[in-house]
Amino acid sequence: MCSFSFPKFLSTYSLNMDCDIIIFSLFLVAASGQRLQQDQITKTKSEKNSVSFSCKVTGVCWGNTVHWYQKVEGKPITRILYNVLNSNSFTRDTTHPQAAYFSAVGKSDSSELKIPSVKNSNSATYYCACWDSSTVRLQFGSGTTLYVTDNTVQKPKVTVYSASNPESNVNTLLCLARDMFPDLVRISWKIEDANGGRMEVPKAEGEQLVQRKEGQTTSMIIIDKEKTYRNKYICSVGHEWDVQHFDIPKATEDTPTTKSTPTCPFKNDTQEPLTLQFTEDSFQSTCSLYLASVVYTVMILKSMVYCCGLSLLLHHRILGRGPST
Structure with missing residues (x-):
């Protein structure tokens, strides 16, 4: 489970969300283009080089604070630190195993996360986030993925x-x-x-x-x-x-x-x-095949969800009966 706390004015409440739900909402907010802008899609660095990630804030963050999160493939998203805008003040999250590698600098309308000497273990996607003062929701940016490799960047x-x-x-x-x-x-x-x-x-x-x-x-x-x-x-x-x-x-x-x-x-x-070389017939055939595959996949997923739900109901019903005498 991933646990997040509300800002201080709602300190009597806490928000516990499943990691998958957090990541889903993260991409949903990123797609809508709200508040936080991360223009850098990826960063490619070799080991021991420095790297930084920028995040532009177009709205008002609660407490004038930007939070930085790390998402390593196959692991839950975790907070690294939070940074006060327009200052060099930041506070590392003591639960993050790599927090000591990071620092942050805040400007009037942006925050910058820094790693002075990257390691292979720093390969991940980095998201900035802030609490929306009007909706009291944690808003995420679109994320920047760091590749730690000696490969060179190739133009598309x-x-x-x-x-x-x-x-x-x-x-x-x-x-x-x-x-x-x-x-x-x-x-x-x-x-x-x-x-x-x-x-x-x-x-x-x-x-x-x-x-x-x-x-x-x-x-x-x-x-x-x-x-x-x-x-x-x-x-x-x-x-x-x-x-x-x-x-x-x-x-x-x-x-x-x-x-x-x-x-x-x-x-x-x-x-x-x-x-x-491209013809209308080949294009329509490809599109039809692609759409048919999507529909078929959705039908399979719906059947799997239905079967899992039915199995869970039967399981709970059997447990509710208790042992027979």
């Missing part, structure tokens, strides 16, 4: 392309990042209007899907075809190497859409332009 190779069906009213825009190290990227979609202004694509405007597997991340967004005629869409790929922006060519009403042979915006190792 990115492919972007658009596909549509003449009989459909939507266009599908895809952005694929691969062959990078670390293999964590953050893909976002932006829209550019006729005046050159850019903004994030509203979630209500298009259905967005992200698929991750070892070594690559694919993001797909489905947009109303009329909007692709009026606006230009941009795929932004954030990585430790840098942030790259790739324009999706604006669709035109007389553009043939039965077949598409888009070109990738990068070159391969031979320095020859790389062309990706």
Whole structure:
């Protein structure tokens, strides 16, 4: 179990939550983009080098305090220390086995966690958090993952392309990042209007899907075809190497859409332009297979949950009867 305490004004209460619930809520808050901003997706360092993690605070934290947590793979999330903003004051958590390795510095609107000499055991994901003074909830940032290795950072190779069906009213825009190290990227979609202004694509405007597997991340967004005629869409790929922006060519009403042979915006190792052959039939087949797999997986999970619940009920019912005489 993971145990967290409320701020002092609610010191008569305590909050005990299962670790899995904490991690789930952590990612939920990170996805909503509330209050705490950790722009660094990953950090790659070799042993004995120093490293720091930054966290920008856009709201008001209770007690003007930012907490730092560590999540090692396969272990529960644990607090390292807490830091008072706009000061060098920090207090280590005595229950954390590595707390002595860390320090923190607070600025007026940000906190920075530091490790002066990293060790392999420091490989983990680091989250900043603070108590929301209005909702009395512990809000988390999106986290920064530290890789302790001698490997060098490799720039992602990115492919972007658009596909549509003449009989459909939507266009599908895809952005694929691969062959990078670390293999964590953050893909976002932006829209550019006729005046050159850019903004994030509203979630209500298009259905967005992200698929991750070892070594690559694919993001797909489905947009109303009329909007692709009026606006230009941009795929932004954030990585430790840098942030790259790739324009999706604006669709035109007389553009043939039965077949598409888009070109990738990068070159391969031979320095020859790389062309990706792509047809609507193959795309629809892949999507159908993927969606069918997702539905089938969800059905299996629901059946497993139902069976486990039924088994627990039967078990408690048998125990409630007591021994027969």
